[in-house]
Amino acid sequence: MGKISPVSAKYIIHANIQISGSVDKPDVIGAIFGQTEGLLGSELELRELQRTGKIARIEVKLDVKEGKSFGEIIIPCSLDMAETAVIAASLETIERIGPCDSKVRVDKLEDIRISKRDFIINRAKELLIQFTREIMPDSQEITDEVAQSVRVMEIGEYGRDRLPAGPGITDSEEIIIVEGRADVLNLLKHGIKNSIALNGTSVPESIIELCKGKVVTAFVDGDRGGDLILRELMSVTEIDFITRAPDGKEVEELAKKEIYKALRSRVAAEQVKSEIGSREKLSQRIDVKDYKATKRFDDKKFEERKFDNRKSVKIDVNKKDKSVFKDMLNDLVGTRGAYLLDKSSNILGKVPTSELIPAINELTDISIIILDGIISKEITNAAERKGIALIIAPTSKVKQNETRINLLTSEQLN
Numbered sequence: 565m566g567k568i569s570p571v572s573a574k575y576i577i578h579a580n581i582q583i584s585g586s587v588d589k590p591d592v593i594g595a596i597f598g599q600t601e602g603l604l605g606s607e608l609e610l611r612e613l614q615r616t617g618k619i620a621r622i623e624v625k626l627d628v629k630e631g632k633s634f635g636e637i638i639i640p641c642s643l644d645m646a647e648t649a650v651i652a653a654s655l656e657t658i659e660r661i662g663p664c665d666s667k668v669r670v671d672k673l674e675d676i677r678i679s680k681r682d683f684i685i686n687r688a689k690e691l692l693i694q695f696t697r698e699i700m701p702d703s704q705e706i707t708d709e710v711a712q713s714v715r716v717m718e719i720g721e722y723g724r725d726r727l728p729a730g731p732g733i734t735d736s737e738e739i740i741i742v743e744g745r746a747d748v749l750n751l752l753k754h755g756i757k758n759s760i761a762l763n764g765t766s767v768p769e770s771i772i773e774l775c776k777g778k779v780v781t782a783f784v785d786g787d788r789g790g791d792l793i794l795r796e797l798m799s800v801t802e803i804d805f806i807t808r809a810p811d812g813k814e815v816e817e818l819a820k821k822e823i824y825k826a827l828r829s830r831v832a833a834e835q836v837k838s839e840i841g842s843r844e845k846l847s848q849r850i851d852v853k854d855y856k857a858t859k860r861f862d863d864k865k866f867e868e869r870k871f872d873n874r875k876s877v878k879i880d881v882n883k884k885d886k887s888v889f890k891d892m893l894n895d896l897v898g899t900r901g902a903y904l905l906d907k908s909s910n911i912l913g914k915v916p917t918s919e920l921i922p923a924i925n926e927l928t929d930i931s932i933i934i935l936d937g938i939i940s941k942e943i944t945n946a947a948e949r950k951g952i953a954l955i956i957a958p959t960s961k962v963k964q965n966e967t968r969i970n971l972l973t974s975e976q977l978n
Contacts, residue, residue, distance in 0.1 A: 583633035585664035723770025732757035746816035805830040902935035
């Protein structure tokens with residue numbers, strides 16, 4: 565008896581069978597051949613079709629429960645769609661199997677080619693994902709390695725101090741001063757060739773001489789080390805613009821988008837000098853002591869008072885103090901930003917007001933907040949938890965007797 569090749573089969577007939585008694589598989593197969601014989605003509609005779617390989621071996625799955633038989637008939641075939649449907653319909657004419665009544669119902673006709681196409685599509689997706697994850701990164705690594713070698717070849721040395729510098733440092737009218745060699749390499753990676761590194765906190769003589777004929781931008785890390793370098797640079801040479809990496813980040817780890825955003829946001833050095841001068845004057849007049857434990861300022865300047873059973877501290881701010889606060893607040897107008905100051909009135913950082921509460925929760929040394937926005941209950945609650953002493957803003961939704969944080973608005977600074 566011929567067998568149909570799995571490769572050439574196009575359709576599979578699935579039929580359910582119910583039998584009123586207990587029978588065996590050969591009984592079912594014999595009934596299929598016997599009760600359909602001569603029913604469809606010689607061309608669709610099941611025995612002949614199986615002999616010529618147009619239908620495969622008929623499979624029968626049976627299960628006996630409570631004296632009755634239930635199961636499935638499966639017939640693979642390579643006939644066309646119409647002929648397959650006729651064969652399937654003929655199965656439903658089988659009414660008895662052995663001595664038992666039976667009922668056959670065709671469940672479905674399965675197109676094997678659709679199943680194969682679905683398999684191909686799903687497998688192709690898996691292969692593409694695997695290719696993207698495993699093959700493509702290898703190509704990218706090769707590209708990165710080549711680009712890195714080119715950047716290393718491009719980086720040179722400048723002056724008698726042999727400072728790491730990009731190839732455009734001498735020809736460019738503008739230069740960027742960074743902290744170290746890794747910063748220069750990162751800028752080269754993103755197409756910026758006119759940078760030079762200090763290689764330390766002291767300013768080399770080569771930098772001082774170079775700055776005399778250039779437009780100079782200082783690009784420092786977003787930490788306290790960057791503040792120290794800025795102070796040193798501005799004390800010994802002429803700097804035109806200043807910019808920083810985002811808080812807590814270093815220039816060497818910035819992505820291209822972050823680098824160009826920082827350079828577009830650079831500010832005039834004179835403005836930064838003015839801000840530093842204001843902070844130094846303020847730090848001489850305000851001395852915050854033990855603010856985490858008691859929210860208490862120096863007794864010479866502040867006295868304690870109570871509001872609705874909350875401990876609050878009234879700040880005695882003189883005219884000069886108000887002027888400094890007002891200048892710092894005016895610097896923030898339109899920026900939607902906030903200054904975070906420590907107990908010595910040094911600016912720890914500047915953050916967007918949308919990120920103020922996360923910043924309050926993360927930092928531990930904040931004593932004063934000055935923001936371009938409205939003092940809200942959420943801000944004062946976060947400030948109370950972190951032991952912050954003073955918040956300054958144009959307006960406030962919170963009344964002074966609703967918080968133990970000292971609040972100052974623009975109206976009170978006038």
